[in-house]
Amino acid sequence: MTSLLWIAFVTSLMGHYFLTSWLPTVLTANGVPLGHAVVAGSLIQGGGALGTLIVGRLLDRVGIIALVATYILSIPFVVLIGAFPMPEPLLMTVVFISGLFLIGGQTGLNALAGTIYPTFVRSTGVGWALGIGRIGSILGPVIGGVVIGMKLSMPILFVCAAIPGACCAVAMLALRKAAVTR
DSSP, rough: OOHHHHHHHHHHHHHHHHHHHHHHHHHHHTOOOOOHHHHHHHHHHHHHHHHHHHHHHHHHTTTTEEEEEEEEHHHHHHHHHHHOOHHHHHHHHHHHHHHHHHHHHHHHHHHHHHHHHHHHHHHHHHHHHHHHHHHHHHHHHHHHHHHTTTTOHHHHHHHHHHHHHHHHHHHHHHHHHHHHHH
8 A cells, every 4th residue: 555655645746746847837938028927927826725614524425536636637637728729718717727736635645644654654644755755856857847848739739738637647546445455
């Protein structure tokens, strides 16, 4: 279970930091005024704050499946950011919802980590998961920079940004299965 939790943390933080680090730059390069691109960077965090509240409640009610659903739902919204040119109000809404699922999911993952370990090793287990997850927060912006440097189209770029969320969903699904069989 620890390995799956670590994979989830690494991939979740990778997707989170890929998006939050590069979103304003990519949007500006594609014609969004700088001020609006900065607002989009704030909206993704605002979506994450709201997502924290929603995912926390769902996690209490239905367990790990809430995180599986959260990360699965993040995928189309992250892809949609770059799928096609859209009016700015719609773009800002999509960015907000992306944050709701992706960043809200990360906070739910933090909470989940505290529930899967027995009390006597809980702080160690959670601490290691958070520490290992930081590998993803380092790799996310680096990989984002490499992918942007490849001059890929906007749709492909945001498909790449959604891949970590998909990997996290798979890890959460496997963790759910492992927790049930434990």
